[in-house]
Amino acid sequence: MNFKSIPLFKVFGIQVNLDFSWFIVFFLITFTLAEAFYPYYYPGHSFLVYLFVGAISAILLFASVLLHELSHSIVAIKHGIPVREIDLFIFGGVAMIEEEAPSPKVEFLVAIAGPLCSFALAFLFFILAYFYPQNDLLNGIINYLMYVNLALGLFNLVPAFPLDGGRILRSIIWAKKDIITATKVSSWTGTMFAYFLMLLGLLSLIQGSFINALWYGFLGLFLKNAAKVSFEQTKLSVILSQYKVEQFMHTIKPVLPDETISEFMLHHYPMYNTRIFPVIGKDGKIYVVDIFDIKSIPQTQWDTIKVADIAKPLVAYVSPYDTLMKALKLMNRYQLNELPVIYGNTVLGIIKRDVIESLLERYMLQEKFGR
Known part of the structure; x- marks a missing residue:
């Protein structure tokens, strides 16, 4: 325990x-x-x-x-x-x-x-x-x-x-x-x-x-x-610490507050292979929606529920100029696998844990085989 x-x-x-x-x-x-x-x-x-x-x-x-x-x-x-x-x-x-x-x-x-x-x-x-x-x-x-x-x-x-x-x-x-x-x-x-x-x-x-x-x-x-x-x-x-987030992030456009779940799933979701999506709230602040939360809602309700209605407050994010080390520490601290990349109040993309881990695995292999 x-x-x-x-x-x-x-x-x-x-x-x-x-x-x-x-x-x-x-x-x-x-x-x-x-x-x-x-x-x-x-x-x-x-x-x-x-x-x-x-x-x-x-x-x-x-x-x-x-x-x-x-x-x-x-x-x-x-x-x-x-x-x-x-x-x-x-x-x-x-x-x-x-x-x-x-x-x-x-x-x-x-x-x-x-x-x-x-x-x-x-x-x-x-x-x-x-x-x-x-x-x-x-x-x-x-x-x-x-x-x-x-x-x-x-x-x-x-x-x-x-x-x-x-x-x-x-x-x-x-x-x-x-x-x-x-x-x-x-x-x-x-x-x-x-x-x-x-x-x-x-x-x-x-x-x-x-x-x-x-x-x-x-x-x-x-x-x-x-x-x-x-x-x-x-x-x-x-x-x-040698790498910046901007070098490895996936570019993504934020979801607008008036989009319904149906519109999101039809036009936005298929374009990006991510779990979380930044959402611009009606108050101008940035929120996130988790695709798992959407999939738990019956499809019969997708036309009536807006993405902004199920969006959650932003827990953590990084700037494009932060190091990958800072991104990984934030992921570990908040138990996240993806982080929004935000500069000022502009959403630029998503940085994923598996991208960082792949980079580390490459370094470990190079060290192991002496390359």
Whole structure:
């Protein structure tokens, strides 16, 4: 069963979501702190008190993770790279940055922003601990947040793609080579680091530490898969960013608002091999009609129903000067196979998913056979 992320709020125009897997680590951290950390260092309180403080600590930890990801996002947006959302999940958080950085310098700045934020938070909590030296639970929360932010910053600096350190490594290699080579090398280091974590998991299992073994194992598997996926996404982005939508779109004329379904099916539909058709509404706005919706209407009603009456609002579209990568991302985001191509308020055509996929297949075959 697939669960959708829970939308929380927007900050700087970025949607923040909470994945259901977050609750797993939230309860693990809460109970670990309540049963071990706080009773050991700050004895004398009931389990319920420790549980409450552990929950507060877990929430503040993820607030720190959110600030880490926001730092990446703000720097990306400042350099013209759109950021759709931030997802908080079992292994922390991830900012959904829409495009590759335009240069090694921007890649470096976006990557380094997260660790710098974590180190700044660690220093802030260090100062708070210095001016609040009492041996109580509040001091415990401050110290915990100091150490975890320091650990978060250091862990992310490991030169293993797609961790921040891997992206920093990629930016350095990219400045001397090309982005594909840079991503290939940094992804390899990411894979090696993933295997190292899985080895630590195996050693922990041999030593009888089952929980540590699970964490190392799952984190290693996650990073291994992420390194592979990130490399493939980078290749895809580089290929599709070379082409504009206008080079591959199917030219199509919009349907006028007064056309009946019968007129549309007789004069318009046979001319174009597409599923969706742009429709000019009576208000001057552009809508779309899906041929599947028309086919669900009995033919006896086609003479009386106008196409504009069954048209739907435009969900997404591209301009002729957008890249194929942007078109594919919009298709994936909204689960579409076709997008209208619109310039200003003028309909120019349709771009199809299968055209983009055919282009990618051609590149993959050329790469496979070394042509």
